[in-house]
Amino acid sequence: MKPRSIRYCYRDPLSEIWIAAAHKIGLRVERTADAFAHSDGSGGLHIATEEHLDADDCLAQMIFHELCHSLVEGPEAFDIPDWGLDNRHAEDHFREHAALRVQATLSGRVGLREVLGPTTDFRAFYDALGLDALADTRDESTALAKHALRRAGTNPWWPHLGRALDATANIITEAAKWAAPSETPVLYRLRREPIPLHATGLPGRSTSLPETCGDCAWRTQAGHCHQADSLVEVTLPGCERFEAPFDCQDCGACCRSAYHSVTITEGDAVEKLHPALLVVHENYTELRREGDHCAALITEGARHRCAIYDDRPTCCRDFTNGEQHCVTARRRLGYSL
Ligand code: SF4
Ligand code: SF4
Numbered sequence: 001m002k003p004r005s006i007r008y009c010y011r012d013p014l015s016e017i018w019i020a021a022a023h024k025i026g027l028r029v030e031r032t033a034d035a036f037a038h039s040d041g042s043g044g045l046h047i048a049t050e051e052h053l054d055a056d057d058c059l060a061q062m063i064f065h066e067l068c069h070s071l072v073e074g075p076e077a078f079d080i081p082d083w084g085l086d087n088r089h090a091e092d093h094f095r096e097h098a099a100l101r102v103q104a105t106l107s108g109r110v111g112l113r114e115v116l117g118p119t120t121d122f123r124a125f126y127d128a129l130g131l132d133a134l135a136d137t138r139d140e141s142t143a144l145a146k147h148a149l150r151r152a153g154t155n156p157w158w159p160h161l162g163r164a165l166d167a168t169a170n171i172i173t174e175a176a177k178w179a180a181p182s183e184t185p186v187l188y189r190l191r192r193e194p195i196p197l198h199a200t201g202l203p204g205r206s207t208s209l210p211e212t213c214g215d216c217a218w219r220t221q222a223g224h225c226h227q228a229d230s231l232v233e234v235t236l237p238g239c240e241r242f243e244a245p246f247d248c249q250d251c252g253a254c255c256r257s258a259y260h261s262v263t264i265t266e267g268d269a270v271e272k273l274h275p276a277l278l279v280v281h282e283n284y285t286e287l288r289r290e291g292d293h294c295a296a297l298i299t300e301g302a303r304h305r306c307a308i309y310d311d312r313p314t315c316c317r318d319f320t321n322g323e324q325h326c327v328t329a330r331r332r333l334g335y336s337l
Contacts, residue, residue: 012059013171014058014059014060014168014171014172015058015059015060017060017164017167017168017171018059018060018063018064018164018168019059019063020164021063021067021160021161021163021164022045022063022066022067024156024160025067025070025156025157025160025161026043026078026156027039027043027044027045027066027067027070027078028043028044028045029045029047029059029063030044030045030046030047031046031047031048031049031050032046032047032048032049033048033049033052034046035047035048036048036052037062037065037066038081038082039066039069039070039078039081039082039083040081041078041079041080041081041082042079043078045063045066047059047062047063047066048062054119055184056119056187057119058187060116060168061115061116061117061118061119062119064103064106064107064116064164064165065099065103065118065120067157067161068099068100068102068103068106068148069083069085069095069099070083070157071099071102071148071149071151071152071157072095072098072099072102072144072145072147072148073085073095074151075156093122094139094140094141094144095141095144096122096125097122097125097139097141098141098142098144098145098148099145099148100118100122100125100126100129100133101129101133101134101141101142101145102145102148102149102152103116103117103118103126104126104129104133105133105134105145105149105240106149106152106161106165107165108133108195108206109165109194109195109203109204109240110165110166110168110169110194110195111169111191111192111193111194111195112165112168112169112172112191112192113192114187114190114191114192115172115187115188115190115191116168131206131208131209132205132206132209133145134146134149134337137335138302140302142334143333143334143335144334145334146331146334146335146336146337147334149337150331150337169191169194172188172191173191175188176188176189176191195207195240198228198236198237198239198240199232199236200225200227200228200230200232200239201228202227202228202239202240202241203239203240203241204237204239204240205237205238205239205240205242207237209237209238209242211237211238211242211244212234212235212236212237212238213225213232213233213234213235213236213237213238213239213242214233214234214235214236215238215242215244215245216238216242216243216244216245217243217244217245217246217321217322218241218243218322218327219232219234219322220322220323226322226323226324226326226327227239227241227327227337240337241336241337243336245321245322246321246322246326246330248306248309248321249305249306249309250303250304250305251304251330251335252293252297252299252304252305252306253304253326253329253330253332253333253335254316254319254325254326254329255293255294255296255297255304255306255316256292256293256297256304256329256333257329257332257333258319258325258328258329258332259294259315261286261289262286262287262294262296262313262315262316263284263285263286263313263315264278264284264285264286264287264313265313265314265315268311268313268314269311270287270308270311270312270313271285273308273311274296274308274311277295277296277308287313294306296308296312
């Protein structure tokens, strides 16, 4: 009998999706025996060959994890080996934590938080993240993660990352129906239902979280949401951008990122009460600055508060908590999505 000729090859569909997504984003996936996962700073993403992987490793997840690092570190890090990170040094751990918050948030949207979970030594941190992986606003990695999630909607990641996640979710959903019970359960079985988009079109939030738009900092009394730029009912479940009402005395984002000069309006109490803070010019008076912020702003750890809040000038009073300028200031510092 004439031997058959082999004209096609089989490739794992998930691997294909993520190799292609990485390529569209600007990264070339290469398999190696020399590293677990390593970006070379020249567009190469080197991932260990199959025989060096653990039973719960998969190429798709490993590429996705590296893409989450790229989101945290930004486009300039494409030219730096390993995104400029060195996990042997504790000072880089918060950047790893930020990537894991991004990984949990993006994969959670499509119900793959466990299926596409990291297989590194940081897994315990990932598993300990609550349903809202961005909830811990005191942790500096959360601000980095929020910056990264905003990047996910921009070039070169958008739309490839989202499409790869959707395609992966579709395949896993079907594969999970066929996965046979086994002594070591198949990862597919950990798939959850995707989180539906919010009624406003923003990414949704786990339905297990109780807060509604009525509890959210971004909804005005008139019912307008400054994140969605639309009216929202009090009883609507919160979206991914839900935030509890802010305490300006714990934030100070506008004092650090919105003003270059805090000018005094005639009659402002600060003129009489805090003369040491004033700088008088020929045509106007302003508050003294220290570095890149107003001298009245006091920083205590992660907390930034105004030392003269009750006597603050008119221009600061006009900057309303929860309004559009507040969103902009908080976004600049990574406080809000
Ligand atoms: S940002 Fe807040 S108010 Fe706006 S849709 Fe989301 S949860 Fe509702
Ligand atoms: S107005 Fe907004 S940005 Fe300014 S301190 Fe208050 S919460 Fe922060």
